[in-house]
Amino acid sequence: MTFPKIIGGWFRRGIFLLPAMMIYCPAFAAETPIYEQDPYDVVTLKEPGENQVLKVLPLDLPERKVPERTRPGVKIRLRFYDDPGKLFEVDWTAIKDVDFFEQRILKQAGELAAAGKFEDVYNYLCFLREKYPKTPGLGKGWEDALYEEAKVTYSRGEYDGALALLREVYARNPKRPELEKALGMATEKLVSGYMAQKRYAAARIILDELRSEFPEHPTVTAWTERLKAEAAQAFQAAETAAQSGDWSAADRNCLLLGTIWPDYPGAKKLAETIHSKYPRVAVGVMTPWSPRASNRLADEALRRTSRLCYRTLTEYLGPGAEGGQYRCPLGEIRRENLGRKLLVRLQPDIRTAGGGAALTGYDLAHRLREMTRPGDPDYSPAWSELLQSLQVKDVYTVEAELRHSSVCPEALLQTPVVPQDEGPPVFFQAPADGPFRLPASSPAAKAEDPSGKAGAEITFTVNPDYFAAQPGQLQQIVERYYTLSANAVSDLKHGQLQAVDRVPLWELPRLQEEAELAVGRYAVPRVHCLIPNLRRPLVSERTFRRALVYGINREAILKQLVGPQPVEGCCLLSGPFPAGSGLDDPLSYAYDVRIAPRPYDPRLALALAASEALAAKEDGAKEKSQTTAGPPPKANAKPAAPKEKGPRTIATLTLAYPDDEVIRVACTSIKKQLAVLGLKIELRPFTGPVPEKVPEDADLLYVALVVGEPAADAGAILGESGMTGGGSPYLRLALRQLDEATNWEEAQRRLYRIHRLAHEEVAVIPLWQLYDFYVYRKGLNGIGRNPVSLYQNIEQWQAPLEYSAEKK
């Protein structure tokens, strides 16, 4: 590499100024509706002739009505529509008929309704309501239009739409003929559909509405009887299961009863009894559980749910004064010999679900050794470099000698530990040793992967062999997946959920005003960034990656995501580490505040991107001409067809992202902004687990990382076995030097160096840092203050019974 070559070559390619964008609006012509025309009345005279029908300016008549009786000689003044300057008088007796402007509108509205053009109809009627509210027949006109539309909607099978329209007709005219029958028909269709889907609450709501209108309606009577019968069955089943001690079945049937008929006699008392023996909660989640998830930094669902089924050797509790705070739920872990030795003492009798063998020091030693092997799921190059030797001191004690002292060896040991003969220590493949068993859909339970569709539920049932069970601990957790937080919050408010794991920031002001709900913040913000696929052309070039950073107006997108009220700690980033919530936040120890985020500079972005794209094209053409020499072009060849107008496409990139509400908004905005520069972005949302690396056929992967311990996580993001697949030799050197740091001062200096290198070479395209919030019903206790993940203190969760399926 010589510097002059780089600069010279870049200037030779030239700078592309932003091309002018031609904007044109297609002209269109449409017929102007009557109500948008200048108003006029039509006066028809009795005497036939040329001037029998007169188009006049609106007549100035009291209440815009033709007088009932007129005497000969009483005249009315007219001004012609086409000649308003002249005033004429006509005797009332000469007038045969007056067609008022508003009447014509009403008549046309009727015609449109008959023709099924309901959107236009309501425009006409709204106009009349606003300008001519006293038009005779207006009310009937509305009613007829609604009724007609209801008929058409019903015939299309859209029964809910038809019912809504009929309700409005009822509100206007409860005594309209045939209305009762029509309402009954629509209700019947809807209720039978809901009952087939077992959506009892919805069915009851519809029936209640009909009951309020027509209490004796046969539809109401029939379906109410049916619901009561089903409720009786559920009650019986719940009672029987409770009496036999099958609390899981009792709870299931009681829940069913609550949705079928919550007011069933004895239902509430039974529910209270069952809840006291089998407490459960339902949690709304925005990322669904997957048994195949493996990326702990980026996969929120994995971080959340792994805590339910597993206890790792060390667990991160949150930022501390120097690095993170950790606990060892399996026993005790201690540093000795000035940090050159780790002593781990397991507590006895830790068994996996199903009463497997107890965990011993041999199992632990095996695990710690396996983590140094590149093929291991929890392989850590840093641990591999650090571990010198292992010794099993006794059945439950292991001593690990380290090559040198390390600032946070505990961070490297967040791994599940299971007896050697019980399978690979992979989340949701190994048997559970945590408070809950694996869901029935996990591979270990030999069932299929859940679809991840909205509404899909996963049930975690208590692990009776859990070594750290607490009295009164929850017996079941049901996670329900939502694609829209609004739906989750709605169900939370109605008591169908006890918590929602994450809500968008723009919803916070509204949620904080809800009396029954509480909002909590997670301890560690997420670092949002785009991981480039360094094996793909263009994004493998640091100049092009820099162009992407300059070309995205991150400030504007951040404002969109945060909403109208600023949220502390949500800010732009210049690197892959969290900036914390301020200078005194210990979490920000790796973030060098002297490195400012690159500003939004679309012109520079365009220049850099275009020059790299051109260079890539030239390189490709050169390679092709060297390998295949084709015939020279003919001298009289026709020139190429002129290209379409609009911004020229410099390159097309594929951006893969988890199909999450917030990320969807961000990626859509990124696409729009880069399109202005001629960079076409193909969005590829995915559900399911976040991959450990960028997919082979994608250029960029949007991730939101929980970087709780930058000193340990830096390698997992930027290292060769990390998400980026390894950066420049300079970054690799800096990461190696970080692993060798023996104190925090040294570690911080080296992390700052890594931050600078990652910023300069755009190892990741940094976007922003967002704090995440969860929301829960105030009755739910034990979540803790600022947890790292929702279930961090799951053993302490206490949820009172909130009976009723129809809380408003």
Place this chain on the structure above:
Amino acid sequence: MIWALGGIYQRAGATDQSVWQLTPYRVQIAVAGDAAIGSPEAAEAFRSALQTQLETVVGALWQLTVAPAPPALQWPAVDSMETLTAEGLLKPDEKADKIIVLTVTEEGCTLRVAARELDVRTRRFGPVIAKTVWQRGKLRDAATDAVLEAFAPLAMIDGADLKKGTVVLRLKAAALPPRDPNLVFVRPGTYFQPILRYNDRDGNPLKIEPLPWTIFETESVSPEQVACKLYTGLRAPPIVRRRGRMEQLALGVRPSTAASTLELRARAEPKPPLAGYEIYEQGSSPKDLKLLGRTDPRGRFVIPPGKASLRLLMVKNGQRPLSKPLPLVRGLEPELSIEIPSDDARLQAEGVVIGLVDELIDIVGRRKVLAARIKIAMKNNDWQKARQFLRELRNLPDGQRFLYRLADEKKRLSSRDRMLQKQIDELFNELQKNIVKYLSPEEIDALEIQLEEAQASKKK
């Protein structure tokens, strides 16, 4: 007679050559594992038959003795030939040129014959050559094949031309061709490893060591000499001139399928391992480099087995190669090590410079864009906008600010190692020149003058 010849060889030149090429190899084959062969009589018959067969095939090239291995050697030879030592094999006044240990062992239903050669002059062991037979009747042929394959030809280095990359060897016993004309120990493509033997006045070895990272590849063979191509990773391998009592020998080597592990350490004490350094294999041309991998945190790298018998490896760190191409015969040495100067400080400096280059590109880019916008504004007579862009242009980091930053970084990265400091200085000096060139204020001044003139002429 042989002693006398040996004495003459030490002092005279031309006579040495002819003696060297006329004297046969004194080959002793020590056979162990009689129990597997059968009865003592059968073992004796085997040895006799082996000697006869070898003499028939090899002829005058070898002065051959086939005898039972001494009792002290029987067990170690049979148990593990890899653990044999020269001291264990050599007698105090050893006269043999080659000692080949041959073992016969039973492995289930088969018999395994293994041979391993010790070249006495260089004290170097060859690889273990093993053959398996199902029938005792084939034992002699298998043993013959194993012995012939284990045999490594020895040569003297007659001269080397480092510029041309050539070496001339004189093979021992070259004037005594094998009886079987198909038996060729040296042909084009045969590899030799140079070995230096330092002797005392009496010709006894004081020190024997192979020349590291140096291999000869035979190009042509004649009775007088063997012409070879020289591959070396050393700047000045000591094979050009004869020096005192140093014998410059070359021993034939064969590639094998065994893997080799390379260990990289820093040259300066305490010689820490060099982790993360890139190991490349050079192809047909110096620019044809393929990345094999990087050294691990302990500076080690397992060289994956390749197809080529001779491979040229290169060590790089960042953009810079840190070694000449290092020749490696596949599987010759299980463990290799090389000491090179630690390049981490230079690499760090290179990283800083590249970061600054990127920053410079961005600033220059912004300057160009703003200059273009100023010209467009002037064309449109939008003087206010033009002045605004000019202000933005002036507010961009200028050359002086950049140079201060460069000076700070240079100070931070300074080293006491003169060679290293020189390399770091080169990186920064190049960047400095370009900062001055591309961030000069004159361009902006000229633009400002242009703007003022244009505005003035429009007012008129």
